[in-house]
Amino acid sequence: MTIANGRSKAHRSLQAAAPRPTDTMPRQLSAEELADLFALNVAEIEVEAARPTEPRMSPPGSLSAREGANSALSGEPITALWADQSNRNAWVFLQTSGWKRLDPLTDTGSTVLTLLAAHARAVGSAPYADENPAGTLTAMHVW
Amino acid sequence: MAESEKYDVDAIRAALRKREVPWEANENALTRMSPSQRAKLLGVPLPNDEEQAKLNARGKKIRQEAARSAARDATALPAQFDLNDRGGVSYVAGVRNQLNCGSCVAFGSVAVLEGTARYTRGTPTLDVDLSEAHLFYGWGSTVGVDCDTGWMPMPALTFATNRGITYESEWAYSPGNSNGGSLPSTWEQHRAKATATADVTNNIQSIKNHLTTYGPVTGCFVVYTDFYSYHSGVYEHVSGAQEGGHCVAIVGYDDTLGAWIVKNSWGTSWGMSGFGYIKYGEVWIDTWSNVGVTGVYLRTWTAGKKVLGAYATGHDRNGWIYVQDIGWLKVGGLTGTAHIAMFSDLLTAKEKSAYINAFSDDGVVTQSYTY
Numbered sequence: 001m002t003i004a005n006g007r008s009k010a011h012r013s014l015q016a017a018a019p020r021p022t023d024t025m026p027r028q029l030s031a032e033e034l035a036d037l038f039a040l041n042v043a044e045i046e047v048e049a050a051r052p053t054e055p056r057m058s059p060p061g062s063l064s065a066r067e068g069a070n071s072a073l074s075g076e077p078i079t080a081l082w083a084d085q086s087n088r089n090a091w092v093f094l095q096t097s098g099w100k101r102l103d104p105l106t107d108t109g110s111t112v113l114t115l116l117a118a119h120a121r122a123v124g125s126a127p128y129a130d131e132n133p134a135g136t137l138t139a140m141h142v143w
Numbered sequence: 144m145a146e147s148e149k150y151d152v153d154a155i156r157a158a159l160r161k162r163e164v165p166w167e168a169n170e171n172a173l174t175r176m177s178p179s180q181r182a183k184l185l186g187v188p189l190p191n192d193e194e195q196a197k198l199n200a201r202g203k204k205i206r207q208e209a210a211r212s213a214a215r216d217a218t219a220l221p222a223q224f225d226l227n228d229r230g231g232v233s234y235v236a237g238v239r240n241q242l243n244c245g246s247c248v249a250f251g252s253v254a255v256l257e258g259t260a261r262y263t264r265g266t267p268t269l270d271v272d273l274s275e276a277h278l279f280y281g282w283g284s285t286v287g288v289d290c291d292t293g294w295m296p297m298p299a300l301t302f303a304t305n306r307g308i309t310y311e312s313e314w315a316y317s318p319g320n321s322n323g324g325s326l327p328s329t330w331e332q333h334r335a336k337a338t339a340t341a342d343v344t345n346n347i348q349s350i351k352n353h354l355t356t357y358g359p360v361t362g363c364f365v366v367y368t369d370f371y372s373y374h375s376g377v378y379e380h381v382s383g384a385q386e387g388g389h390c391v392a393i394v395g396y397d398d399t400l401g402a403w404i405v406k407n408s409w410g411t412s413w414g415m416s417g418f419g420y421i422k423y424g425e426v427w428i429d430t431w432s433n434v435g436v437t438g439v440y441l442r443t444w445t446a447g448k449k450v451l452g453a454y455a456t457g458h459d460r461n462g463w464i465y466v467q468d469i470g471w472l473k474v475g476g477l478t479g480t481a482h483i484a485m486f487s488d489l490l491t492a493k494e495k496s497a498y499i500n501a502f503s504d505d506g507v508v509t510q511s512y513t514y
Binding site for chain 1: 265451452453454455456457458459460461462463465471473476479482483486487490493494
């Protein structure tokens with residue numbers, strides 16, 4: 001928490017988020033506002049809202065495959081990896097689509113995606129990945 | 144039939160020819176038995192006359208509807224569906240033999256569990272050989288069931304749902320439990336458990352929906368004398384008396400033949416290598432007791448298998464592995480560190496094409512060896 005003018009940033013956000021007598025409906029709080037209110041990380045707030053997805057793909061080419069890959073990105077090998085010292089800031093370079101960030105939703109999620117991407121790079125397997133509108137990779141199958 | 148009377152396959156063939164009914168009779172292991180030995184194989188007690196009349200009326204209605212819908216209306220279901228042959232692959236392989244004990248309900252129920260376990264995972268080679276002995280001599284005996292009393296599918300599959308049953312390797316089947324098998328105290332670490340039962344009795348559409356969505360259902364029916372000699376074609380009762388009640392697993396259907404595809408538990412000399420066709424609405428096959436399950440949890444070691452795929456999202460501890468013959472398993476972990484440790488080990492196995500042995504607790508890996 002940053003301190004300015006003797007008041008914490010959280011406290012100032014709290015003021016902004018607090019209901020007012022003139023409100024005519026409940027205040028819609030963003031994840032950031034909720035995080036400030038409850039002194040949590042944004043990621044922790046979002047974890048509650050978003051249900052984890054499960055794998056649905058069958059091994060490519062298997063006779064029993066009932067659902068094809070509906071992944072947004074496929075067939076592009078990972079040709080580079082990037083990470084820095086800040087938390088959950090791992091990226092991969094897909095051969096055609098370029099740099100994509102691995103979902104920073106949670107510590108374990110970011111770590112497991114990083115391990116999976118590194119594995120895909122090591123074995124030369126092009127992943128089947130989903131990305132959100134911001135271009136972040138939110139799920140990845142690697143065969 | 145008198146005990147000394149020989150089973151007359153020729154007479155049955157003559158009756159079939161006379162009625163021009165499209166199935167073939169043949170000698171087999173059952174036709175060579177004595178009448179009392181055959182009677183022993185029937186493990187479902189026949190209902191009273193009033194109930195029989197009701198079942199007969201239901202069957203008649205189904206036969207009439209089936210005859211009318213020769214021109215199929217456009218439903219989402221295919222005209223043919225066979226779990227024993229999905230593009231050359233079977234989810235219900237392995238015909239068993241109950242031998243001389245009226246344990247058919249256990250065999251039909253286990254066929255439902257095994258077929259559903261494989262089909263819902265999309266893994267036809269999943270190793271899931273479950274213990275009919277546990278279901279029949281274990282759970283069945285707690286409610287007074289034995290080789291002579293018979294049983295019904297709903298209570299059997301309810302035990303499988305609420306309590307679970309172990310694998311064949313823990314308690315192997317023998318007629319009358321003559322091998323003296325019993326339940327090991329550690330059985331709950333090696334067991335299957337159904338998610339819920341589904342009663343689709345007397346509803347053709349529901350039976351077909353269940354087959355195509357989840358897997359097999361049971362089918363109990365009245366056995367007439369001619370049924371023992373069924374060899375191929377679409378069975379309907381032509382000759383002989385009521386012998387008793389029996390239970391099989393329905394594993395598919397064929398609208399062009401107007402028949403259910405069934406998996407029996409009388410060995411491979413009966414029918415088409417142990418399978419057969421029974422006409423829609425015949426002998427109460429679709430009106431008496433059709434029960435399935437909606438899924439099967441498995442708690443077991445994977446044994447030596449390879450990791451073929453992996454999956455992850457940004458959510459907390461949501462790493463998964465795809466194990467050869469088994470399908471997707473979620474990697475567990477009481478802490479994030481534990482999850483990452485197991486996931487990392489299993490990913491290494493994938494990279495090296497090495498064998499793993501992981502403990503799957505109802506689909507979640509809680510321990511893993513990587514070699």
